Amino acid sequence: MISFLLRRLGSGLLTLAVASVVVFAVLEILPGDPARLMLGLNATEDAVQALRVEMGLDQGFLVRYFHWIGGLLSLDFGRSYTYSVPVLDLITERAAVSLPLALISLALSTAIAIPVGVFAAARRGRTADTFAMAASQFGVAVPNFWFALLLVYVFAVWLRLVPAGGFPGWHAGLWPALKALILPAVALALPQAAILARVTRSALVEVLGEDFIRTARAKGLPQKTVLWRHALRNAMLPVLTILGLQFAFLLAGTIIIENVFYLPGLGRLIFQAINQRDLIVVESVVMLLVATIIVINLLVDLSYAIVDPRLRVRA
């Protein structure tokens, strides 16, 4: 078990290290000199050069790379060129919108998908199953930003129940803040729920055909216990895999959804930072997202070992 943990941790760290080089190198080739962009077209060559030195842009690739990594590790992410505030402050401020948004959507998607998947698998082949799967087929095909537009039209423009966009900030109170996040969360969650429901159903259908389920039924266990306790637990592996992938997808999906709802989150920050060539912000946010995804994948892999002891030896 320990060697499995160490090996998995080692490969996670390696992936992280290579990913950091990739992020840094990719942004190196981004056209446009940040110093020139900051000072505008009328700046003199001397002024641009002075700023380049100040920003450390005159140093070599490796020096700047290690400087950046060292900073990340000591939580000193540098200063944003355009916002003139420490990147860390910017990230914490924006993450306070994106993280709750991603978590609410994940919770919503799980809360919808697992019951629907279990329900459909239990009634496999019957009308309810056909209907649920047709609905999920539709859900998979809906682009989340379009669904978001429709939600805005119905719930914000037409029924006037929630704001159409913007975020009042958590200091405005829990309810107003949550109200601003409801539509984006639903828009992100629904297509994900459709995928998750299909995965849950197919995993469960497979498990329900196995001998231990027949044994459980033969023992006279009620259908509910068989389904939720015996079958679902054994169908969790693919469901967990997809859940892990979905969290990554949700984090990235916020880029577009935050643009639809004008939410000041990480997605919008990264989008604006790319447009303004605020490299230090782009690098840090991308690295943060990538690191989060690698850590989540690591946790998912480790959770396999908890759910299914047979996997502790392999993998």
Place this chain on the structure above:
Amino acid sequence: MNDRPAPPPEKGFFAKAFANRSFVAGFIITALVAAMALLSFFWTPYDVTKLIIADRMQPPSATHIFGTDQFGRDMLSMIMVGARNSIAVALVAVGIGMGIGVPLGCWAAARGGFVDDALMRFNDIVFAFPALLSAIMITAIFGPGAVNAIIAIGIFNIPVFARVARAGALAIWPREYILAARAAGKGGALITVEHILPNIANLLLVQGTIQFALGILAEAGLSYVGLGAQPPMPSWGRMLFDAQTRMVVAPYLAIVPGMAIVITVLGLNLIGDGISDTLDPKLRRRR
């Protein structure tokens, strides 16, 4: 002499597929969308490059069945030309993914050892980057446009196909007919082409339809944020972006392109479901 009657010829793959309801439904939808895109090369109800401000934002009617946009362009014509863009981007992106990913996956399966390890690590790294985020970065570096959208989406199809091809090939390699082929002195490359590829073609076909559908969604997302096809080239995502601020007065502007995306993606997913049901009724798509 062999005088037993010959066994009935096994029904071909497509004959079986056409007996599957999902496949037929998906096939009809996809064929219609493709036909609409092809037709747009020769004929559209109105010229999409002509702006007629006097006709702007007309609701659906007999003359413009889907209405007109903020520049007076016919929405149906825009949808037809937009279909061309969506299909081209997604199709070429699948081509890139298959063209590079499948040989890599087959190579890893054939060689094993270091090659295999290196490839899987490379896959892990690409998978750690959310595709959409990277697509935005790529289009930011090379500039927005349909070609860069294709490259951005295509790059992220590579590890997907590499993974599917490798898994499929690994399942075939231990079979006896492969052993026989090796005993006959065939090398890894020849065995892959003659025996492995035909046996994993179906798997790749199913993954191809999935990635095609995802490509259409990704292209719509990129052009919605302004990084896909550039105006005046109509694209479904861009049409949705333009519709957003005018939705209160003209909701049909947002409904029509959205439905076009949903129907196209639905058609492709139904084809994928149909094929995988046909290949192996036990194998349900896990997605």
